[in-house]
Amino acid sequence: MALNKQVADVKSALEGVQDNMTFMVGGFGLCGIPENAIAELVRRGIKGLTCISNNAGVDDFGLGLLLQKKQIKKMISSYVGENDEFERQMLSGELIVDLIPQGSLAERCRAGGAGIPAFFTPAGFGTEVAEGKEVREFDGKPHVLESALTADFAFVKAWKGDTAGNLIYKATAKNFNPMMAMAGRITVAEVEELVPAGALDPNQIHTPGVFVQRIFEGSNYQKRIERVTTRSRQ
Amino acid sequence: MLSKDQIAQRIAQELQDGWYVNLGIGIPTLIANHIPEGINVEFQSENGILGMGPFPFEGEEDADLINAGKQTITAMPGAVYFDSATSFAMIRGQHIQLTVLGAMEVAQNGDIANWKIPGRMVKGMGGAMDLVASAENIIVAMMHTNKRGESKLLEQCSLPLTGVHCVKKIVTNLAVLEIKDGAFHLLERAPGVTIEEIQNATAGTLVVPDEVPEMNV
Numbered sequence: 001m002a003l004n005k006q007v008a009d010v011k012s013a014l015e016g017v018q019d020n021m022t023f024m025v026g027g028f029g030l031c032g033i034p035e036n037a038i039a040e041l042v043r044r045g046i047k048g049l050t051c052i053s054n055n056a057g058v059d060d061f062g063l064g065l066l067l068q069k070k071q072i073k074k075m076i077s078s079y080v081g082e083n084d085e086f087e088r089q090m091l092s093g094e095l096i097v098d099l100i101p102q103g104s105l106a107e108r109c110r111a112g113g114a115g116i117p118a119f120f121t122p123a124g125f126g127t128e129v130a131e132g133k134e135v136r137e138f139d140g141k142p143h144v145l146e147s148a149l150t151a152d153f154a155f156v157k158a159w160k161g162d163t164a165g166n167l168i169y170k171a172t173a174k175n176f177n178p179m180m181a182m183a184g185r186i187t188v189a190e191v192e193e194l195v196p197a198g199a200l201d202p203n204q205i206h207t208p209g210v211f212v213q214r215i216f217e218g219s220n221y222q223k224r225i226e227r228v229t230t231r232s233r234q
Numbered sequence: 235m236l237s238k239d240q241i242a243q244r245i246a247q248e249l250q251d252g253w254y255v256n257l258g259i260g261i262p263t264l265i266a267n268h269i270p271e272g273i274n275v276e277f278q279s280e281n282g283i284l285g286m287g288p289f290p291f292e293g294e295e296d297a298d299l300i301n302a303g304k305q306t307i308t309a310m311p312g313a314v315y316f317d318s319a320t321s322f323a324m325i326r327g328q329h330i331q332l333t334v335l336g337a338m339e340v341a342q343n344g345d346i347a348n349w350k351i352p353g354r355m356v357k358g359m360g361g362a363m364d365l366v367a368s369a370e371n372i373i374v375a376m377m378h379t380n381k382r383g384e385s386k387l388l389e390q391c392s393l394p395l396t397g398v399h400c401v402k403k404i405v406t407n408l409a410v411l412e413i414k415d416g417a418f419h420l421l422e423r424a425p426g427v428t429i430e431e432i433q434n435a436t437a438g439t440l441v442v443p444d445e446v447p448e449m450n451v
Contacts, residue, residue, distance in 0.1 A: 030304075102360050123368070127395045129363060171283075171298040172279075225297050231288055
């Protein structure tokens with residue numbers, strides 16, 4: 001029998017979140033972000049959070065909602081443009097920001113979930129990202145030692161999921177979600193469509209349910225687009 | 235002097251059939267509009283797609299389908315989506331044949347700076363550090379001078395670095411240059427631009443050969 005990871009709603013899915021915890025939050029920009037979990041974190045008003053997420057949302061959506069309420073103490077990200085409140089808090093020193101290369105961020109999450117404590121990457125050698133880190137040459141090329149990341153909770157968003165916690169993502173909304181799902185001590189997956197175990201084709205699963213502790217069907221997805229860009233029909 | 239679109243057009247002439255190409259935000263994005271006849275390439279966007287197509291028609295935007303610049307896009311037949319770790323495995327593993335990106339500064343030793351102006355602007359490096367550290371073939375697309383008219387081709391970068399000794403070719407609104415032996419080597423000049431103008435706009439060491447042809451744009 002497949003294990004049942006389904007929880008009733010977002011409130012029970014976030015049972016146990018506390019002040020000063022470290023969270024991973026999936027998504028790239030506003031694409032593939034766990035909207036329901038973020039809204040619940042705002043509602044709970046917990047503070048002093050460390051958030052590991054590629055971006056920090058925009059002023060009035062995504063992690064920007066947590067920034068507005070000053071719930072985040074530290075951000076670990078690769079790109080944080082497009083957010084005035086973020087910039088203000090960072091320049092005034094209210095918010096600690098650790099910027100790391102996007103590929104290193106992805107691999108550090110993957111490593112955290114895969115039981116690999118650290119790895120060498122060429123990214124960032126000779127830059128301030130490498131300051132204080134071990135550098136070693138492989139095949140004559142310098143590499144920087146980067147450590148794995150894990151989190152108390154990982155919040156991820158998928159397109160479809162089943163009650164066993166298996167997940168399928170849609171298009172580029174996949175991004176950081178699969179690695180973060182692996183790296184959370186408790187991984188909470190919210191999906192647009194939740195089906196019984198057995199209803200998804202095992203060949204098509206992106207994230208195996210073993211990485212997911214709680215799953216629920218989300219609601220009221222806004223799925224905002226940051227830069228609507230189109231071409232004319234001529 | 236070239237327009238941004240002409241810079242993209244000139245870089246497109248560097249594309250070779252069968253290449254996978256990663257285009258950065260800004261001028262590099264325009265390259266997709268100028269793929270030469272008979273050349274088949276596939277575009278990667280590091281947020282997780284190979285086979286990126288043009289922008290969608292109005293009304294057909296999909297919030298789940300964007301590029302690394304967070305613009306709505308489409309997928310070409312044969313496209314594939316993947317997670318960020320796989321995306322950067324393609325990049326670091328040198329499975330992508332060409333990377334084109336913008337820069338605030340480039341130094342004559344191949345150093346590049348494009349992610350931070352201390353005290354003024356900190357948006358982050360995104361995937362740029364992974365891209366420049368790994369790609370064998372990097373072309374920088376940028377204006378020759380900044381908004382204050384100062385040269386962006388320097389003896390050494392003054393801004394925090396994105397990568398070291400990695401840029402080999404630069405296409406600007408004035409010229410095509412190669413970086414080699416610690417100097418900028420002038421390969422081509424923009425139509426109507428004199429060598430003296432290029433010299434005046436280049437703060438780093440510029441090597442000028444006897445013959446400098448005009449770009450074909």
